[in-house]
Amino acid sequence: MDRSRVKVILFDLDNTLIDTAGAGRIAIERVCDFLKTSLGHEEIIRDICQRFAVKLRHESFDPNYGRNIDEVRIDHWQQSIRECEGVDRGRPLAAECYRIWKGTRLQLLTFAPPVRTMLEELRKTHRLLLLTNGESQTQREKIQAVGCAGELFSGLVVGGEHPEEKPAVSIFTHCFRQLGVLPQDCIMVGDSLDTDIQGGFNAGVRATVWVNPNGQIPLEGSVRPDYTIATVLDLPGVLAALK
Known part of the structure; x- marks a missing residue:
């Protein structure tokens, strides 16, 4: 078994996979x-x-x-x-x-067809986990609206249902335990430097991927992502670079 291979992709939901x-x-x-x-x-x-x-x-x-x-x-x-x-x-x-x-x-709220196609392809080679911050009812309603529960993801974790949300290490640790993997087996993909990227960095994931469609420049002193992409559809290129 290739122990260096990325096994799990942790995805943020809002403004990463769907245009909230x-x-x-x-x-x-x-x-x-x-x-x-x-x-x-x-x-x-x-x-x-x-x-x-x-x-x-x-x-x-x-x-x-x-x-x-x-x-x-x-x-x-x-x-x-x-x-x-x-x-x-x-x-x-x-x-x-x-x-x-x-x-x-x-x-x-829906997965754009190219996004759904990408997730379906990624699911063949990786385990996917949805990690979203927010109040439980609100986020569960979004998940139901896009129809992704169980179909595409090996796990669904809603921050509002736990003592701490991203960027706290505890919620990432919960994700790792849920799927039985180590931090270095995972990458974190999201649009927020403060929650997704900082959280992935805090938790020690293999790499962080910032979805940055507007070309924002990180503020001085903020966390630096390992990779920056304009759209989540560019993620397969990052995965190829990580092999």
Whole structure:
């Protein structure tokens, strides 16, 4: 057996394998269109949607508080509307905004055909594990939406279901144990330097691969990936270089 061969590929999900950001932008536009029929003022509507996006980006969720993620995100919409209009238009309007946003986003989340084809080919020679940060319900819904559970991956690990998320070593150790491999048997592929690449570095994986479609330049002092690719579809070339 070739002990130097990469045996396991750890994949991030959002904006690595699926275009979560793009789906989110379209979902926001759908809500804006809906609000035009209810509120009418386009400038205010844009402000409402931008405020929701900011609240989502800085979201802090604790399941121990007795509320689920759906309730928290309805709150985001209700607060955004109240902040922009100066009046509380009630829960039903906020709930409808959330229903449109969530439904649209999930409907758009999918593996692009070339990505699915690549995963199907990689699965013939490697074990694939999905390692995604985020609240459990939200991430499980995404996984269900793209239809990847069990079909393409040997393991699915959701950060919100563990004491620590990426970049903590503990969640990587859980992945290694789940598949019965060593860190040097694995590579980590993801779009985030702070979580995916830093986490892979912390855990001692064979190599880290940064998916960087916009050509970002790492900030001084940030972790440096072993490989940088413009799209996850370039990964087979990295694997060839690692042989």
